[in-house]
Amino acid sequence: MEGLLPLAVCCLALVSSSLALRSASETPPGAAGRVARLATRRALAALRALSRTRLVDWVLSTGPGSAAAREMCSAPLARGLGVAPDAAAAALVAGVLLSSALAGLLFLTPLASIVVGAALCALVAARDAAGRRRRRRETLAEMPGIYRTLSVAMASGQTLAQAVEYVGAHERGPAAEVFARMSLRLRCGVSTEDAVALLAGELDVPGSQLLAAALVISHRTGSPLRDLLLRSARLAERQGEFERMLVVRTAQVRLSVRIVCLLPVVMVGTLTLVSPDFQQGLLTPVGMGCVAVAMGLDGVALALIRRIMRGVG
Structure with missing residues (x-):
């Protein structure tokens, strides 16, 4: 997705180059670099103006849009x-529209x-x-x-804040x-219960609530809970092995589902x-109705397959 950023900037720079060339028409021949910089600045100004629209706000409010914007911001350009x-989201919108x-x-x-968009x-x-x-x-x-590192750190006498800092470092x-x-939250004065609750919400893994409860109990009682953390580490390893085995066993089925649905x-x-000819037929009410029914049935089949696979997994 970071490729849409230079695409949008270049297209907006081409659009704004006509305005930049007007002001540079009487400059010496060596002013091409200044003209390019001026066009780039005007393109960035256009992106900033586009970033204040409701469309860009809606894109940033969605998970995929905000993730793509953050990814584009991390690009070297x-x-x-x-x-x-917000300017990266505007570049994403401009790239899709252009x-x-x-x-x-x-x-x-x-x-x-419509198809390309x-x-x-x-x-x-x-x-x-x-x-x-x-x-x-x-x-x-x-x-x-992480379970083993927490177990070693807390068994050696470190506090919960020190053990968490050790794991993060x-x-x-x-x-x-x-x-x-x-x-960082604990350093800023957030209570241990609130920090652990946020930790459990951010860790999208099974057993995160158990880990949160163990950390709170360890903080209140002072017990390192070494055996519990080591057992959790072994269970996490076994779960990872089972998930890898399930992915291998269902790889052909998943590929078939993707091919059939796509x-x-x-x-x-x-x-x-x-x-x-297909375009002419698609623009008729019967053509649009047939395509809509086909896409709806395809979506229903995909939802059923996802539900079955989620139940098996």
């Missing part, structure tokens, strides 16, 4: 230009704009879902080591970042882009 999250408009001009039909929005949502699944797997893989990954934030959508989108 965005850091060099000093792009804020790509949709270019697709409509390229294929000479407004349906192409929907595909880009689906790509943003898919990347966010894949990122959340990846972070959850990484967190699950970290939990056994010596572990790496999403789970360690959650413990580092908890340590194939009608891809076929409709491809035919909409390349077939004039």
